[in-house]
Amino acid sequence: DIQMTQSPSSLSASVGDRVTITCRASQSISSYLNWYQQKPGKAPKLLIYVATTLQSGVPSRVSGSGSGTEFTLTISSLQPEDFATYYCQQSYSFPWTFGQGTKVEIK
Amino acid sequence: QVQLQESGPGLVKPSQTLSLTCIVSNGSISSGGYYWSWIRQPAGKGLEWIGRIYASGTTNYNPSLKSRVTISVDTWKNQFSLKLTSVTAADTAVYYCAREGIHDLNYDFWGQGILVTVSS
Numbered sequence: 001d002i003q004m005t006q007s008p009s010s011l012s013a014s015v016g017d018r019v020t021i022t023c024r025a026s027q028s029i030s031s032y033l034n035w036y037q038q039k040p041g042k043a044p045k046l047l048i049y050v051a052t053t054l055q056s057g058v059p060s061r062v063s064g065s066g067s068g069t070e071f072t073l074t075i076s077s078l079q080p081e082d083f084a085t086y087y088c089q090q091s092y093s094f095p096w097t098f099g100q101g102t103k104v105e106i107k
Numbered sequence: 108q109v110q111l112q113e114s115g116p117g118l119v120k121p122s123q124t125l126s127l128t129c130i131v132s133n134g135s136i137s138s139g140g141y142y143w144s145w146i147r148q149p150a151g152k153g154l155e156w157i158g159r160i161y162a163s164g165t166t167n168y169n170p171s172l173k174s175r176v177t178i179s180v181d182t183w184k185n186q187f188s189l190k191l192t193s194v195t196a197a198d199t200a201v202y203y204c205a206r207e208g209i210h211d212l213n214y215d216f217w218g219q220g221i222l223v224t225v226s227s
Binding site for chain 2: 001032034042043044046049050053055087091094096097098099100101
């Protein structure tokens with residue numbers, strides 16, 4: 001199985017901060033990398049797919065980059081509604097696997 | 108837009124079979140273009156892919172669960188189902204159904220999730 005490792009596991013940030021989350025794959029996954037946001041008690045929400053494409057309706061302050069084994073999710077100016085847990089997911093090789101999550105908390 | 112809704116027992120006894128159904132509305136499973144998937148999340152933990160099915164009945168399963176999992180589809184009722192046999196406490200989780208695009212391979216629509224507890 002391809003292991004997906006996110007860093008950090010959690011972070012504290014303030015409204016307006018720039019936040020970057022990293023996701024590393026245990027082997028190359030080309031650009032088959034998706035990012036999701038999950039709030040407590042809710043289903044995950046798709047933010048970014050194929051590493052860099054913004055899902056319809058997701059604000060432009062959210063962006064994704066990377067290919068191969070290293071990927072980043074960036075929120076350019078953190079807003080109150082962005083405090084949540086973020087997961088990366090690879091869809092290159094079965095079984096699809098997710099990172100362990102990064103919790104973004106209010107400082 | 109497409110809506111998915113999980114249903115089934117919230118409590119299952121150890122060694123028994125967990126059975127869940129996902130009803131799809133505002134979109135037809137039989138029209139193709141999407142896989143229909145099951146994903147689970149134990150409390151306070153990450154997400155685990157269980158498997159998926161296409162309208163034709165073609166399935167893919169997580170090898171870690173493959174011996175116990177069956178996903179089926181009923182295109183007439185526009186729903187798909189999950190059966191997980193020989194459950195233990197480790198199978199206690201929120202179970203989500205979701206739609207996966209066949210080209211982009213991402214989950215763009217999810218059900219709200221259903222908590223299934225395995226306990227005697």
